[in-house]
Amino acid sequence: MSRIGKAPIELPKGVTVDVSRGNVVTVKGPKGELTQQVDPDLSVKVEDGVLTLERPTDQKRHRSMHGLYRSLINNMVEGVTNGFARELELVGVGYRASNTGQLLELTIGYSHPVMFALPDEVKVETRTEKGKNPVVRLESIDKQLLGQIAAKIRSFRKPEPYKGKGIRYTDEYVRRKAGKAAGK
Numbered sequence: 001m002s003r004i005g006k007a008p009i010e011l012p013k014g015v016t017v018d019v020s021r022g023n024v025v026t027v028k029g030p031k032g033e034l035t036q037q038v039d040p041d042l043s044v045k046v047e048d049g050v051l052t053l054e055r056p057t058d059q060k061r062h063r064s065m066h067g068l069y070r071s072l073i074n075n076m077v078e079g080v081t082n083g084f085a086r087e088l089e090l091v092g093v094g095y096r097a098s099n100t101g102q103l104l105e106l107t108i109g110y111s112h113p114v115m116f117a118l119p120d121e122v123k124v125e126t127r128t129e130k131g132k133n134p135v136v137r138l139e140s141i142d143k144q145l146l147g148q149i150a151a152k153i154r155s156f157r158k159p160e161p162y163k164g165k166g167i168r169y170t171d172e173y174v175r176r177k178a179g180k181a182a183g184k
Helices: 060-081 143-155
Strands: 016-020 024-029 032-037 043-047 050-054 084-091 096-100 103-107 114-117 123-127 135-140 166-169
Touching: 016 043, 024 060, 032 060, 050 060, 060 143, 084 143, 096 123, 096 135, 135 143, 143 166
Parallel strands: none
Antiparallel strands: 016 024, 024 032, 043 050, 084 135, 084 166, 096 103, 103 114, 123 135
């Protein structure tokens, strides 16, 4: 039995889960509403504020789907109650970040500023403090979308291993390499 799949999901107060026809799970909470299509072979049950997923057989496909959908639904419950946040740090001389509503403007060493329009589900905030690197903070209730947007922003200028310049997650460690050895 999948250790992740068989773990029940405790539903906090204010969170309602609705399983409709075609195994579409809708989670509503104080921060918003998320939906997810669940594999039709799996059965989703909500009883006394606890959500459980069950699989019909021990086939490899059913075992893999069991843990996957349990994690996705758990992330939905977590998102509508607390939300998710991701912070990106711009490391480099002259690197700047600013936002106008949902439009993020990054100055990251190219001849032109990089403009990136964010979806309405993701809230963006930029901070620039004197003596510190600029920080871009992303918040959303959808963990999957948040990770995808953060990875896209990071891909504009990935951290390089020699000076560590680029866009990185604040909790990311960049392995540094030694440069060229000096001549005689």
